[in-house]
Amino acid sequence: LLLQALSKAGMSASDIEWVNMKQADAAIAFSKGDVDAWVTWDPYTAQGQVTQQAKLLTNGDGLSQNRDFILSTQQYAKKHEAVNEYLVKYLSEDMTWANEHPKALTKLLTKALGMKQTIVAKMVDRRDWTLTPMTKAIAKEEQTIADVFYENDLIKQRINVSDDVIYVSE
Template sequence: MKRRRNSFNRRLAISSVLLLSLVLSACSANGGQSVKEADSPPGASATRDITIRIGFQKYGTINILKADGALDKRLADERNIKIDWIEFPGGPQLLEALNVGSLDVGHTGEAPPIFAQAAGAPLVYLAHEPASPESEGIIVPKDSPIQTVADLKGKTVVLNKGSNVHYLLVKQLEQAGVAYKDVNVKFLPPADARAAFEKGIVDAWVIWDPFLAAAQTATGGKLLADGTGVVSNHEFYLATRAFAEKYPDIVDILLEESNKIDIWSKEHPKELAEKLSPQLGIDVESLILAAGRRAYGVQPIDGELIQIQQAIADTFYDLELIPKVIDINDAILK
């Protein structure tokens, strides 16, 4: 398949198609009302209210957008569109909702869209954030005798199945010469994993920020390894294909506002932490730590990113974590 090599502006415009098509599906879910096309003269209002369903996780640019409120205001003022913000404990759960038509747009790391695509989800990639390998890691209790990733052989490790950290564990074990099957991997969402970690039920926890930072701050847990030199850890903007292909201008607005808040966040880590703390229920100190470990700035999906995602997908297939070979190009807008 041909890979898209468009300019950033064109990519955002095509991405816009994704988000506008999301609006359509949202309206269908709300009583089957049709959505007025974005062809009204300047200043004209939509004849009916529209609601876009945007999924978010704790942390990430879309989460910051929700806390800031600028996207809500702009869509309401310019398009008479409302946002229904829906929180998920992780990317896999978010994309399950997108797959069954309960969600229009969302954000996840690298692994969840691969599992979702393998399950037949009608998703497309809109854009991505820069690599943030330090924003995920393998943590062990402060008094643990485990000193290296190689020491995880025969141990119990907990993580959120299908998330970015799933791939982190695979690659770290590979680098340490430990077979994936030689580690007892258990799957739990972040809140349950944190409880198991604190009770000493598991030997290690593979997790992303801000949960990683919060666990380090609160428990004194030791960072065994992060993604540096091993994985990229990109955050992706995703939508249903139908939404993206029908409403490009809305996708444009989403990505433009995401980039704006990214620029602000990079320059104001303390203010960002203070803004998010009440919403996330995580202390400011932990959020400042997390903010300093991630990269910012909306970027287009290009050939290099497609190759990175394809390598992850092929690895998961080889490990029989997904049931079939997938082609990442099938989830790229043409």
């Protein structure tokens, strides 16, 4: 996201000073003013906005998709196809419930995450919890990200995302 946002602004990775930190350390550094900007994800983005009055400079809209993935080893996925189908089916049902019950979800996540309800509510309100099947188009998006990482020396070896996708639906 940062690389794409910089590119959109006519900048490159060399135009900024990168500081790679764990989320907890980054939150502290940001709150103390030791870093000027913080690239993160929810609930940390919401936490910065609520507790530190941080200004959201940009999000992934038009730059990248905010996707979550279900991962397993290739061996497990191939050996347990029925389990995979059930997992996707039941998670999809759970995500449908999450979209239809934001207040109940906020209450559950507030307790599970141990965060303030205002932070969790902000995160829940701006997210679509729909489970999207893996498609060739999504694999292509991920390939673009992998290529950007390689071109900016964030990874040392070029990878082919589709080599690691077990199930691609259309």
